[in-house]
Amino acid sequence: MNTTLLRSICALLLGASLLAQVAPVPVDPREALLQATAKRYESPAWARGARRAGPDLAAVALRGLEGGAIERLGAGPVQRFFADAGGENRVLVEVQVGTNVDAAQRHVLGWLTNVSSPGLVPTAAAAGIPLGDVGFVGWSKPAERRLAWLLFVRDNTAVRVVCLDPAANPHPDLTAIAQAVDAEIQRAPVVAAEALVPAPKVVRFAAAVARCRAGERVPLQVTVDAAAGAPVLRFEFEGAGQGYVESDGAGGHVLCTTGPGRLVVRVCATGTRCTTSTATLTIEVGPR
Amino acid sequence: MRARYGVRRFGYGVAMIERARRGFENLRLGFCSLGAVLGLLGAAAAQGPVANAGFTINAATCPRLADPKLTNARIDLGIELRPATGFALVKVTLWKGGALLGPIWQGRIACTAQPHMVSWDGRMAPAGSAVRKWIDPGSYEVQYEAEQEGTRATAVQRRPLDIVRLGITEVTALPAGPNSEWQMVYFKRGTTAGTFFYATPVLREYLNVADTGQISDLDGNDGMPRPSVPVHTATASPRMEGTLYEDDSYNYPLCYRAGVSPRFEVRFGATGTSASGLLVGAKYPVPGVLLRCRLDSSLGPWTSNHLTLAPNVPEVFTGPPLPNRFGRTDANLEWSFQCSTDGGLHWQHMAGVVRTQHRFFTVLGVPRFGGASGVQYSGPWVEVAEYAHAWQQALGTNVSTPEGMTEVVVKGFGGQLPGIPTAIENVRYDTNILGGDGGASHYYDWSHSVQLSRLLDTHQNGWFVNCSDCASSTAALLGMLGIQSVQMNRLGNMSLRAIRGIGAPSYTLALWGGTYAHGFSYHHVVTRTAGTTICDACLWVDEDGNPNALPGLPGFNVDRPWGGSPTSYQSLLAWAPISYQLEALPTLQ
Structure with missing residues (x-):
């Protein structure tokens, strides 16, 4: 690279830097937190899938568990509890369908931002669990491979699968449950670029x-x-x-x-x- | 034998009187003309008893109005005979529209200076029936008749008696000035799964009227008075009628600012059920008779300025001041009635009362919420108020100040104290050493909302909570219970000293297990002083003087100073100064 070009690039960068100092963009503290989490988890490198209609959560059937009603509280994710034969809720599946992939990935970042242990949450891939475009694992007892929760993003859908009492036996197969939801996501039709994600009208x-x-x-x-x-x-x-x-x-x-x-x-x-x-x-x- | 003879003769005398009465309408007035009666009796004298100007009967007591269906009701009839010597056979009968309905009482009594009192329950067997039933509301006359023993002189007097039907169908709690009264909130709908917010109705918090298929508001279809509705003591769901919200019978708790005098707007019912099972009016107001209600209670007497009652017309009663502190007060109210026939110069007490119970919660200030619109922000949640009440009872804390109230909520939420054996809903900190994971939130959402309904519903989202769940919930509890300036405070990362997480059995220096750093990537707490003091129900710090070692001495974080001393929150929690960011109250789901 010749000196003139290098100087020009430096001048441009300096100018851009000065411009940034002159007119700083105010950052919402919560947005800053999300960006910090994105940086920690290197989310720009996450795989990005297609834009699809949401998964048919009612179609998700789990062996030995009975699915409850689909509910959404306010702006939070759609939730569905799954109960055992005794009627006790054992698993909670939360689903957030974004208008695009970024929105879904931001939702996963939000979940990760509210994890208070100091280290990084291990990825599903590191745990040997193929799940979503990227997934994460909340271990209850890693030595026993006993899961507390799994969360992942696939395409424009973020999912968290929570075991409501990780200490209870029999422990629900969270991996199979999450993968069932993941499969349901992939069965949903792809939405054209200019179209809205289907929603009830x-x-x-x-x-x-x-x-x-x-x-x-x-x-x-x-x-x-x-x-x-x-x-x-x-x-x-x-x-x-x-x-x-x-x-x-x-x-x-x-x-x-x-x-x-x-x-x-x-x-x-x-x-x-x-x-x-x-x-x-x-x-x-x-x-x- | 004598008595039997006397009664037989006496009945004959009544028939004679009745024949004569038909010619004298003025006998239907309150005080019938003694002269006329004596004249009539004279007409009958040739066949039996004789009228004697020296022998008189006086209805010393006869209520002008009565409702025999009131609790402890009775119709007291005082019989006064003159001269006060000897004995007389007396018969008291009930008449309506000139027709004899039946006997109320009869017997032989001494003629004394003191009236002889007869207490009647207002029931009578209808013609052709042996079953005594309450007489229907309407206008009647009570006839007092006596025949003096020895002289066989007779005397008669009639008094008007109006039977009315009194009962409370609605009570609306009114504010006692700006920001003094709020609705309360339930978050479940019976046994239906999920969250359904319901605010106690502004229209009336107490309602007791006919359900579908029932004849009248004040009575059952069998004519029995409809009982008052007990206080609804469930805390999660309002009263249900099958799968629907109850809409004809409820009694919900009330919420007032501490120290104010509650105001009740009350409606008295307009319909009852007759002895024959038909709809009948309450039969008041009665021309020429004022009727008023007096209200006494376990709190003290209430006041009202109404002149006379009318069915379904609201009247306002003002109670004595409620306790000047947070708390729950169960009040027994006793509604009694008085009538006046002289425009209010003198009032006659009516026997019998209506009793209702009402539950008051008092809060120290205006309930605060992170959200603006939505049923969940109508006022304090009943379950939260009940929790705080129970915690206060266990802790014995003075809750007349925000400081005391804050202590109750923070300590009570964490529990594991005498009288509060577990944390709220038995939750525990989300760490894998307790069976959870790495401190994920389960109730708090990135949209800055907390699913408090799920937490209070037997920890529906699971046993485990992290700091955000605790901070958002305690902030919500404090705000809705009237503590002002409550904010959440998001702290930056830190290395920890000894702490005891909520629901944990002991202090720890390895929150995440032995191979992981004893620290937080962030921590969420509550402040009501813009960060200068901290409330943290998620963990206890160690106050034993050595916060870097075990065991620990419970250090509750109730308005603990943020920094500046060895016992400040920063000093006892972390090894290094902590950054922080204040946040608003969370929205609620």
């Missing part, structure tokens, strides 16, 4: 009236397509008004108002493919 969400008196019951119309798997509905509420939603006994829903004020009702439809869509409506709940 709330076709209609409407109330029979826009205003009511506190204490009244208001029929709701909720129609959700099942293109992303049979949806599970969850209702959330905002605003000064108060209420809850009940089944009307005929497959419909009814809003039971219990306090006056503007009430925003949000329906969250989570499909078995672990994606969620929401829709809201507003009702003015007047005094009784």
Whole structure:
């Protein structure tokens, strides 16, 4: 490399550096933590898969375990518990389907950032467990190869499989469970580059009236397509008004108002493919 | 023998009186004309008893209103005979619309200066039935009749009696000023798996009305008074009716700021069930009669300014101040009634009461949450308040201050203390020496949310917790119980001194086992002083003077100074200064 070129490169780098000093980009402390974790775990080097529809979590069958309902609490991952023959939950599977691969990998980094032991969490590959594009292992008793949890990312889906009581026997085969979920991810169709990851579509969400008196019951119309798997509905509420939603006994829903004020009702439809869509409506709940 | 004869003759006299009564409507007034009665009795005298101006009967006691279905109700009838000498045969009967319904009481009594008291339970056997049932609400007359022994002189008096149906169907806890009262929250829905948030209804926290298929709000279909609803003592789920939320019968705990006087808006029911199983009105207000309710309680008397009650019209009662500290107070309330026929100058006590029980939680300040909208932020969670109450009872801590309250939550959460044998929900620190792994979070999520509902639901996400789970949960508990300025505090990496993790049997210098560094890649704690003091329910530091060796002496981290002394948090926890980053309260799931 000649001297002139080297000087030019140095000048450019210095200029860029100075520019960076003049206009520093504020870093969200939590983003900084995530970046630090990414650096520790060298996530830019992780394999990157395709973008797919989410795995059909309802289709995941585990030998000797009975899967529960699919649930999503807030912005967290979709969760499904698996219980033993006695009805006791033994395994929790958490799934977060990202809009892209980066989002899923960030979710795995988030899990890793909240591991408080000082060393690096060992990889699944190092433990001889083929899993995902990259996976990690939480050992309960490594000498016995007894796992507490496994987490991995495959394509745009992050997964954590947790043994709820690692000391209990028989110990569930977390590897087989995680690999079953991994296989289900790979069975999901690839999504075209310009397309959205499939999610349930709330076709209609409407109330029979826009205003009511506190204490009244208001029929709701909720129609959700099942293109992303049979949806599970969850209702959330905002605003000064108060209420809850009940089944009307005929497959419909009814809003039971219990306090006056503007009430925003949000329906969250989570499909078995672990994606969620929401829709809201507003009702003015007047005094009784 | 004599008595039998007397009664037979007496019944004949009643029939005569009734025939005469039909011609004199004024006898339906409260005090019938003694002269008229005597005249009537005179008409009957040729066939039996004789009216005697010197012999009188007076209804010394006869309630103007009564509800025999109230608890401990009775209708006290005082019979006063003059002159106060000798004996008389007395019969008290009930009349309605000019028709005799039946006898209330009869017997031979001494004519004395003191009235003879008869207590009637308000029941009577309907025609053709031997089963005594409560008489239905409505307007009646009580007729007092007497025949003096020896002279066979007779006397009669009638008094109006209105049977009403009194009972409480709704109680709404009202605020006593800004930021003084909050709804409480449940996180489960019966036995349905999963998290379902439910806030106690703003409309009314106490409801006791007819269910589907039931006839009236105040009575069962058999006419028996509907019992008050006991306090709902479950902590995870509201009351259920099958798979649906209960919507006609509940009594939820209330949450007020410590030291305020609670206010209740109360509705009295409008419908009862008749003796024949039909819907019947409560039959008040009664023209010319004021009716008011008085409320006493184990907390002290309540006040109210209402003039007269009407069914389904809300009335407000103000209670005595609640304890000026955090806590749970179970109050027994006794609702009694009074009536007045002179516009409120004099009030007559009505026998019988309605009793209800109510559970109050008092918090030291406005509940604080990391999230803004959502049912889970409506107020303190019932299970959390119950936990804190139980911890306070075990620790005996003064909880009239935020410092005391913080101590209760931090120590109680970690447990392993006298009276609190385990950590909350029996969780333990997530290290493989305890059977867990490397300190992963199981309830706290990277979105800065904690699945507190899962933790409180018998540690649904597993036994093991790490520092983020503990810090986010304790921060949430402190905030919702009214402790102000609570933040999470994320500390940087550190090499540790001796600690005892939550749920661990002992102190350790090898948290992750012998071959791993005794340290944290990060640690999460709580502060309510922007980092100058630390609350940490996840671990105890070692206060025995040698924090680098075992065993350890429990050092609870309740508002422990962050730095600047050998007993500060930094000094006892780590070998070197620690970086930190303050964070907001977590959102809740």
